[in-house]
Amino acid sequence: MTAASASETVPSPFRTREQRAEEREAKRLAVLIAAVRMFNQRGFHATLLEDVAASLGISKPTIYHYLGNKEQVLLECIALGIEQFQQAIAEAQAVPGSGLDRLRHFLRSYACINMDDFGRCVIRTGAEPMSAEGARIFRDNKRGIDSALRAFIEEGMADGSIAPSDPKILGFTLAGALNWPARWHSPDGDIGADEIARQMVDILTAGLAPRA
Amino acid sequence: MTAASASETVPSPFRTREQRAEEREAKRLAVLIAAVRMFNQRGFHATLLEDVAASLGISKPTIYHYLGNKEQVLLECIALGIEQFQQAIAEAQAVPGSGLDRLRHFLRSYACINMDDFGRCVIRTGAEPMSAEGARIFRDNKRGIDSALRAFIEEGMADGSIAPSDPKILGFTLAGALNWPARWHSPDGDIGADEIARQMVDILTAGLAPRA
DNA sequence: AATATCATATACTCACGGGTATATTGATTG
DNA sequence: CAATCAATATACCCGTGAGTATATGATATT
Numbered sequence: 479m480t481a482a483s484a485s486e487t488v489p490s491p492f493r494t495r496e497q498r499a500e501e502r503e504a505k506r507l508a509v510l511i512a513a514v515r516m517f518n519q520r521g522f523h524a525t526l527l528e529d530v531a532a533s534l535g536i537s538k539p540t541i542y543h544y545l546g547n548k549e550q551v552l553l554e555c556i557a558l559g560i561e562q563f564q565q566a567i568a569e570a571q572a573v574p575g576s577g578l579d580r581l582r583h584f585l586r587s588y589a590c591i592n593m594d595d596f597g598r599c600v601i602r603t604g605a606e607p608m609s610a611e612g613a614r615i616f617r618d619n620k621r622g623i624d625s626a627l628r629a630f631i632e633e634g635m636a637d638g639s640i641a642p643s644d645p646k647i648l649g650f651t652l653a654g655a656l657n658w659p660a661r662w663h664s665p666d667g668d669i670g671a672d673e674i675a676r677q678m679v680d681i682l683t684a685g686l687a688p689r690a
Numbered sequence: 691m692t693a694a695s696a697s698e699t700v701p702s703p704f705r706t707r708e709q710r711a712e713e714r715e716a717k718r719l720a721v722l723i724a725a726v727r728m729f730n731q732r733g734f735h736a737t738l739l740e741d742v743a744a745s746l747g748i749s750k751p752t753i754y755h756y757l758g759n760k761e762q763v764l765l766e767c768i769a770l771g772i773e774q775f776q777q778a779i780a781e782a783q784a785v786p787g788s789g790l791d792r793l794r795h796f797l798r799s800y801a802c803i804n805m806d807d808f809g810r811c812v813i814r815t816g817a818e819p820m821s822a823e824g825a826r827i828f829r830d831n832k833r834g835i836d837s838a839l840r841a842f843i844e845e846g847m848a849d850g851s852i853a854p855s856d857p858k859i860l861g862f863t864l865a866g867a868l869n870w871p872a873r874w875h876s877p878d879g880d881i882g883a884d885e886i887a888r889q890m891v892d893i894l895t896a897g898l899a900p901r902a
Numbered sequence: 903a904a905t906a907t908c909a910t911a912t913a914c915t916c917a918c919g920g921g922t923a924t925a926t927t928g929a930t931t932g
Numbered sequence: 933c934a935a936t937c938a939a940t941a942t943a944c945c946c947g948t949g950a951g952t953a954t955a956t957g958a959t960a961t962t
Binding site for chain 1: 901
């Protein structure tokens with residue numbers, strides 16, 4: 479980043495209002511990234527806001543300066559993840575071809591997001607630590623993703639590109655398979671997220687029995 | 691239960707040493723069942739041992755009379771779940787036919803166990819709340835299940851009943867899909883666990899694209 | 903220059919919940 | 933019948949960690 483070091487003639491230490499707002503936003507985001515990593519690694523409950531602060535070289539009250547409370551931190555992380563999923567839905571909807579083509583496109587994005595910090599948090603986190611209100615929003619959003627997935631499936635069944643079966647169970651099966659990397663995949667592994675996504679979607683598309 | 695009310699001539703209120711041991715064992719198990727249900731519903735952390743006790747009409751120290759501490763309760767629940775998985779492995783290994791036959795058999799059992807109290811707990815619980823030692827045992831056991839699954843897969847690939855792909859990724863894909871019901875399935879739903887298991891395994895076997 | 907605002911820290915409060923010390927009752931054994 | 937042991941309860945302790953009151957220095961505003 480080093481926000482000010484580029485383009486301007488003299489790197490003045492005085493920031494405009496706009497720059498200050500940006501800086502604040504950047505700090506806020508940095509807190510969220512540090513937090514979500516720790517949530518994913520240790521779980522929400524086992525993550526101490528104090529440790530998150532320490533990992534950034536700041537103190538706990540500074541986090542409270544940027545975010546209301548621990549649940550808020552979690553909710554914001556999840557919101558960022560949800561956003562990625564929604565973008566993937568929109569993107570897949572624009573893909574030309576059969577329903578299966580759109581579904582496959584979506585599944586690959588879905589899988590990749592699940593291996594990313596914020597997406598992974600959406601999948602790994604249950605509603606347990608949330609307030610009633612937070613849990614409601616969370617569940618509604620997840621349901622939205624699920625029903626988008628189911629829409630792709632139904633579309634594909636309608637146009638004959640997907641074999642008929644119970645769309646609900648098929649949806650859960652696909653989502654389940656692609657959710658799982660959120661729990662085991664490590665970004666340092668030798669296979670990249672893209673490659674894993676590709677292989678998994680191929681397996682799910684073709685099935686495990688050999689084709690005649 | 692009303693343990694003594696049957697078969698014997700006079701239902702004596704005096705129990706033999708053996709009967710007392712059985713009774714104790716039954717109480718211990720009752721605690722575990724009450725606990726695992728609450729763990730699955732609310733998560734380990736959000737489950738208060740006091741609430742578990744209350745759900746049985748007893749008090750917290752009584753739980754400590756039967757089990758060492760909260761982690762112990764969790765570990766015992768998980769051990770019971772793991773046992774079921776190991777039994778499923780043994781059973782599937784004895785199934786005659788192709789590697790795919792054995793795999794399918796195993797997958798169906800695996801899915802069903804994942805919708806049962808203790809099995810579900812194995813899947814839903816992360817290692818986060820455990821002591822180092824507990825986490826080690828837990829991870830070793832899970833790895834054991836995973837590698838049994840992979841063995842079925844490799845066997846099937848060797849005999850040509852399973853299409854070739856990366857066995858590791860295939861294993862994760864199958865396990866992920868079948869793990870997911872541990873998070874959404876409710877025993878009160880209109881479709882039974884057996885039926886869900888059957889349909890999911892069929893989907894995974896055949897793939898979602900229609901066969902030519 | 904005076905004042906308000908922002909970013910940050912130190913040092914605190916307080917509820918919650920895991921775990922324990924201890925008393926009580928009733929059955930078991932010598 | 934005394935002594936012991938098992939099962940259970942009440943009442944407590946105490947660590948932990950979320951969240952806060954408050955101080956301070958720096959920057960911005962008038």
